[in-house]
Amino acid sequence: MSPLILASASPRRHELLARLGVRFVVEAAAIDEGVHAGEKSLPYVARMAREKARAVAHRHGDHAAILAADTSVVIDGDVLGKPADHFHALGMLARLSGRTHSVITALCLRRDGRETHCEVETRVSFVTLSREVCERYLATDEPWDKAGGYAVQGLGGAFVSSIEGSYSNVVGLPLAETWLLLAEHGIDTLLGAPG
Template sequence: MTSLVLASASPRRRELLDQIGVSCRVQPADIDETPRPGESPPDYVSRMAREKAVAVAVGQVDDTVVLAADTTVVIDDDVLGKPVDRFDALGMLARLGGRTHEVMTAVCVVGGDSEREVLVTTRVTFVSLDLALCDAYLATDEPWDKAGAYGIQGLGAVLVESIEGSYSNVVGLPLVETWRLLREFGVATGLGSEGAP
């Protein structure tokens, strides 16, 4: 039976896999996540997912599949990572307020000699934000471990006017695409394990 390792410490990704009936063990990857000079946002998230998956795949037993993902918020071709402090988070929210940005997640699955990857992009439009709303949101625990300083699955939902594309992608793992990849690698899900539709 094929076993799955999730190369991520994200509780949200673990919860999303649980949602589709996928069992896994967690083994976060320890890699340098610094963007390279001139690296485009799609290339950056794809490289991060691939490097995480490959790093954790080393030394695994033959029937183990590794899944890694990387999510980033992109506006004006700039990558917004996790905020380092209140000033950084406030700057991110100020840029996102009243505008449309992209959330990109790259998913990479490695098993045996095979490696597959998918990149999913969702367009997210924020409501206009004033300082009082930003301050109230930053007073919670929610923004600090999330790219772009918000989480759509929590209080941050009130900041979002609309989305175009995958909701689960914005949370951190596009489920349709992930499910298809896992089925290709023979990983059991709540809806079977063999052959993608």
């Protein structure tokens, strides 16, 4: 059987999927990740995961097993993507400061022309951040390719006062849900099948 294709360029997703002991190859999907006018956060991440899986399936056919994911940071109903520049990142951190936001990941596993989807939401609370703290953080390399402009698994984890839900979801791939989805499709992991 061909290995699973991970439709993502994210090193964090690679690392998390590798922890499950899955045999996989990486093939990033180049799609337009713009939010449609009036599109809510949950439908947006679900659409992104589906479109990534379908873009890779288009190159491999229906028999390939493809896992795609999309993660967004959401506050006040707004999807915060990756920061475009310093001031964009500063604005994101200012919005997250002292507040609770959601991190939503949508998963799409496509195999034999069939798609299975799930979405996972984690609530993350930040301590209050001063402008100086934000500037010091933005002087590092860490925030620039991260949704919401922070990395919970790195220095940005110091901003987090509490997490309600899946920690690995905030990193970029909810492990429990990924394992269950793979098992449902007969894709082997180090853990075997649940139950």
